[in-house]
Amino acid sequence: MSIISRDFFVTNIIELIIQSETILPVDTVIALENAWQKESNTIAKSQLAAILKNIKIAREKKYPLCQDTGIFIFNVTIGKNIVINFNINDAICEALRSATETLPLRPNVVHPLTRENSLDNTGDGLPDITFNLTEGSDFEVYVYPKGAGSENMSRLAMLKPSQNREIKRFVVETVFTAGGMPCPPIIVGVGIGGSFDLAARLSKKAALRPLDGMNDFEQELCDAVNTLGIGAMGLGGDTTALAVHVNTAHCHTASLPVAVNIQCWANRRAYKKFI
Amino acid sequence: MEHRLTTPLTKEAILKLKAGDILYLTGRVFTARDEAHKHILNALSHHRKLPFDPTGAVIYHCGPLLKKTENSWQVVSAGPTTSERMTQMTPALMDNTGIRAIIGKGGMKGVAPLFRGRCVYLAYTGGCAVLAAEGISRVINVYWQNLGMAEAVWEFEVRDFGPLIVGIDSYGVDLYEKVLEKASESLKAIVTASDST
Numbered sequence: 001m002s003i004i005s006r007d008f009f010v011t012n013i014i015e016l017i018i019q020s021e022t023i024l025p026v027d028t029v030i031a032l033e034n035a036w037q038k039e040s041n042t043i044a045k046s047q048l049a050a051i052l053k054n055i056k057i058a059r060e061k062k063y064p065l066c067q068d069t070g071i072f073i074f075n076v077t078i079g080k081n082i083v084i085n086f087n088i089n090d091a092i093c094e095a096l097r098s099a100t101e102t103l104p105l106r107p108n109v110v111h112p113l114t115r116e117n118s119l120d121n122t123g124d125g126l127p128d129i130t131f132n133l134t135e136g137s138d139f140e141v142y143v144y145p146k147g148a149g150s151e152n153m154s155r156l157a158m159l160k161p162s163q164n165r166e167i168k169r170f171v172v173e174t175v176f177t178a179g180g181m182p183c184p185p186i187i188v189g190v191g192i193g194g195s196f197d198l199a200a201r202l203s204k205k206a207a208l209r210p211l212d213g214m215n216d217f218e219q220e221l222c223d224a225v226n227t228l229g230i231g232a233m234g235l236g237g238d239t240t241a242l243a244v245h246v247n248t249a250h251c252h253t254a255s256l257p258v259a260v261n262i263q264c265w266a267n268r269r270a271y272k273k274f275i
Numbered sequence: 276m277e278h279r280l281t282t283p284l285t286k287e288a289i290l291k292l293k294a295g296d297i298l299y300l301t302g303r304v305f306t307a308r309d310e311a312h313k314h315i316l317n318a319l320s321h322h323r324k325l326p327f328d329p330t331g332a333v334i335y336h337c338g339p340l341l342k343k344t345e346n347s348w349q350v351v352s353a354g355p356t357t358s359e360r361m362t363q364m365t366p367a368l369m370d371n372t373g374i375r376a377i378i379g380k381g382g383m384k385g386v387a388p389l390f391r392g393r394c395v396y397l398a399y400t401g402g403c404a405v406l407a408a409e410g411i412s413r414v415i416n417v418y419w420q421n422l423g424m425a426e427a428v429w430e431f432e433v434r435d436f437g438p439l440i441v442g443i444d445s446y447g448v449d450l451y452e453k454v455l456e457k458a459s460e461s462l463k464a465i466v467t468a469s470d471s472t
Contacts, residue, residue, distance in 0.1 A: 043295060043450075046438050047400045054403035067340045067352040067404040104351065106340045106425065117423065149357050149381075149401065169466050176462050179455060181357050181381040183401035224465050228458040233401055234381060235440055236454040266402045 003139065004274055006086040012272055013095035013141065017072070018103055020143045020270035021064040024055050027211040028242070028267040035185055035232075035239040044237025048185075051232070051265055066266045069105040070145030072096055072127035073204075079138040082275065089129055093122045108148075139274040144208050150186060150264040153178035156200055159256040167192065167258055168221060174260040175225045175241065180234015183264035185242045187211070188225060191259040194249035199257035206245035207263040218244050232265075242267075279435070283331025284375035289395050292441045294448040298397060299437035303415065303430060304378065305329075306337040308356055310426035312364040314419055319371045326418045327430060329372035336361055336379035338425030340404070341414070348414040350431070352404030355380040358396070362386055369394050378439060382451035387443045396443035398450075410436035 032055070036048035058065040074092055078084070097120040099105055109123045110116060121127070155174045159166050171190055178186075189207025191199040214222060222244040231237020242265070251257060280288055282302025292298065305327060307315065318325055339353035358379030366389050368374065375394055377383075380401035390396065399407060413432040420427045443449045 043297075043440055046297065046440070050400040050403050050406055050438060054400070054406040057405045057409060061405060063405045063408070064340065064352050065404065066402040067338065067354050068356075068402075069340070104340065104342060106338070147402075152357075165469050168469050172462060172465055176455075176458055179381065179458075180398075180401075180451060181359060183380065227461045227465065229461060230454060230458055233398060233440075234451055234454060235398060235442065236450070236457075264402060 003083055006091055009086070009088075009274070010091050010095045010098070012274070013092055013143075014099045014102070016141065016143050016270050016272045017095060017099040017105075018062070020145055020268050021069055021103060021105065022062050023059050023270075024065060025210070025267065025269050028265070029055060031211050031242040032185070032265060035242060039232075039238050041231055041237040043235045044231040044239070047232035047235065047237075064103060064105065065268065066147060067106060068147040068149060069108065070147045070268070071108055072121065073144040073146055074127055074129045075132065075142040075144075076129065077132045077134055077138050077140040079134045079136040081137040082139050092127060092129055096121050096127055137275060141272050141274070143270050145268045147264055147266065150182035150262040153182040154203070154259070154261045156196070156257065156259040158196065159258055161254060161256045163256060168224060170258055171221050171244070171260055172224050172228065174262070175230070176228055178262060179230060182262045183266070184230055184234060185232055185239045185265050187263040187267055188221070188241050188244040189261040189263065190221070190244060190246045191261070192246060192248045192257070193251035194257060195251065195255070196257055198249055199259040200261070202247040202249055203259035203261035206247040207261040208269060209245045211243050214243055214245070218246050221246070282333055284333065285331065286375070286393065289375050289445050292395050292444055293446075294441050294444045294450045296441045297437065298439040298441060299435045300333065300439060301434050301436070302333075302432070304333040304335045304433055304436070306335045306339060306353075306427075306429040306431070308336055308338050308426060309360055310422045311419065311428045312361055312368065314422070315372070316364060316367050325372075327416070327428070329374050332372070332374050333376040333378060334368070334374050335431070336377065337407075339429055341424060348417070350408045350411045350414065353407045353411060353431070354402055354404030355399040355407070357381045358383050365389075382442050382449070384451075387449035387452065388447045390443050390445055391447045392445055395441055395445050397439040398442040399437075399439055407436070410434060
């Protein structure tokens with residue numbers, strides 16, 4: 001027997017989507033408040049103040065923080081003891097279509113070549129849903145709306161294995177090239193190793209990680225990025241990146257893939273534990 | 276320096292704005308992104324009259340999200356979109372209309388000299404879509420609605436819309452370019468340091 005009903009699941013996913021669009025996670029709000037507090041550039045300070053005000057209005061009014069309500073990434077964790085008697089992919093798509101109408105979300109999903117808009121934020125391959133299988137009785141869903149402004153500034157390089165010192169250069173150059181376009185202060189996700197596509201997935205995971213501290217290498221990269229002085233919205237300032245996160249995987253002895261995924265300050269994420 | 280201006284903007288008014296100044300705008304703004312730019316330029320090249328008057332107008336790089344109520348439209352969120360996509364079409368837009376200001380985010384590379392004596396670029400904080408919606412008091416009109424909600428031209432009435440930062444002034448000074456020049460030096464220093472370790 002199914003542990004939860006389809007209706008219950010769909011209703012909760014709609015709520016989760018709305019939450020992700022209207023309430024920024026606490027870790028990100030704190031990081032932005034800290035950035036505002038220590039900012040020495042008055043223009044950047046005005047931009048950070050506007051961001052904090054915007055976050056407050058969105059939460060109070062239950063409106064999307066940003067008009068680019070993104071494309072949708074779902075991460076579902078299911079334990080081996082969980083029995084579900086409905087198609088989770090279909091249920092998520094239904095919830096997304098419904099939230100598109102009710103919140104509303106901006107219809108962002110188009111065919112890549114004809115550019116025809118599906119009008120309901122679903123399409124071939126979207127939303128992007130991944131499943132993690134676990135040993136226990138977990139059933140959890142993460143939702144991440146991803147905007148295009150920051151995603152468009154992401155890059156991937158297949159470096160030579162001897163070029164490990166090039167990693168830092170590639171990360172900093174990517175942020176430099178992006179300038180004010182990805183809506184800084186940004187969070188930089190770096191994926192090192194794996195393969196061409198695994199590096200990209202690692203970088204996305206790294207970008208979406210909670211802001212709960214950086215290791216020495218991440219801190220070194222973050223300091224390097226912030227010496228650029230691009231600042232909030234590219235108008236100059238102390239904080240260009242709130243954090244740099246690095247996720248790694250083993251790779252082929254002849255390869256060194258490096259991917260950099262950029263996340264704007266609207267670091268949207270919501271989580272629901274069903275069981 | 277902080278300024279408050281009302282549209283339509285005059286040449287004298289925008290000449291007072293310097294890169295880095297803060298501005299709050301009252302009056303009317305017209306949204307236009309990729310498709311709207313193409314439509315405006317296409318109409319002008321065929322000597323067709325635009326459905327709105329661009330003289331002294333403010334163009335806003337924005338694809339808003341609105342909710343239709345019984346008799347009108349409610350602006351839900353209306354933050355700026357990346358201006359870079361409109362860079363190539365902007366010189367022709369400035370040459371053939373009397374626009375005085377462009378609001379957007381991220382700046383526009385390499386076109387600052389063309390702003391001299393006629394136009395300013397104003398930066399609105401990216402992602403601040405509900406804050407922007409609070410500054411919009413009314414939807415006055417919508418043109419080319421067939422382009423879809425995000426791409427149509429929306430005529431908004433705004434009140435104390437801002438804070439807007441003068442990113443490119445009418446003297447050709449580009450704040451973004453200055454920031455990137457400094458960033459470029461820092462980047463060189465980082466690269467040199469990592470090469471020598």
